[in-house]
């Protein structure tokens with residue numbers, strides 16, 4: 313195979329050399345001191361002033377520019393204003409809560425590993441999507457997501473409601489070696505998440521960034537973010553202990569990522585009444 317590829321590469325290289333030779337010969341054969349070519353615009357038609365409507369406007373550059381700018385501004389306003397004002401008409405749902413600090417850490421791993429390149433998080437209203445992935449996504453579910461992870465491509469399945477679909481160990485093994493769990497999978501493996509540590513100390517800062525964006529964490533929640541994340545990570549690892557996963561894994565990135573994946577799309581499954589608070 314390497315010989316064939318080498319041969320192909322050689323052909324390309326030879327083509328390149330021929331091109332250089334061609335350029336050189338062309339430059340050499342150019343007439344010396346010849347005047348540069350000048351292209352002339354056609355003269356305006358005699359009766360162009362009589363043109364009406366758009367053509368006439370185009371003949372008045374200053375006015376046309378001003379009108380074009382106004383048109384673009386109005387168009388932009390129509391596009392941008394609804395999204396700037398979206399807060400006013402997205403119905404809040406009391407069941408949608410901000411991510412826990414560990415989930416926030418997992419979400420940043422999701423973003424930095426580029427999972428959104430292959431996975432969307434947006435179930436559309438269409439029947440086949442709802443059948444496959446579950447109830448369509450609602451705007452209220454994304455209000456604390458900065459930036460949202462709706463995505464634009466589905467090389468893998470939508471993940472908007474993947475939370476609770478599998479157990480922790482499934483995700484653990486799937487991230488380590490996808491083909492061990494789904495033989496035909498073409499998802500890459502993420503073995504480094506099993507070695508790299510979650511930065512618990514930085515979580516207070518991350519929570520504060522979210523607060524500055526309007527996510528309703530309290531000051532106390534920001535302060536205890538690192539400790540709270542460790543508690544949740546310990547719990548997740550404990551739930552996997554019967555599958556032989558060691559407690560020492562609790563500070564690895566894979567656990568934060570699992571926490572995030574297990575949260576996705578689960579908020580609206582909580583009961584509506586306020587007693588669900590105690591369950592957190």
Ligand code: HEC
Nearest residue numbers: 425426427429430467468469474490494497498499500502
């Ligand atoms: C190159 C594209 C690609 C990338 C990048 C990718 N995945 Fe996947 N993913 C897939 C494909 C394809 C599947 C379906 C086969 C399978 O389950 O392995 C899948 C399946 C999954 C599933 C199971 C979904 C279900 O409902 O069965 C999860 C969870 C998942 N990926 C998470 C992730 C996470 C987290 C990342 C980033 C760390 C990631 N993926 C990156 C392609 C990708």
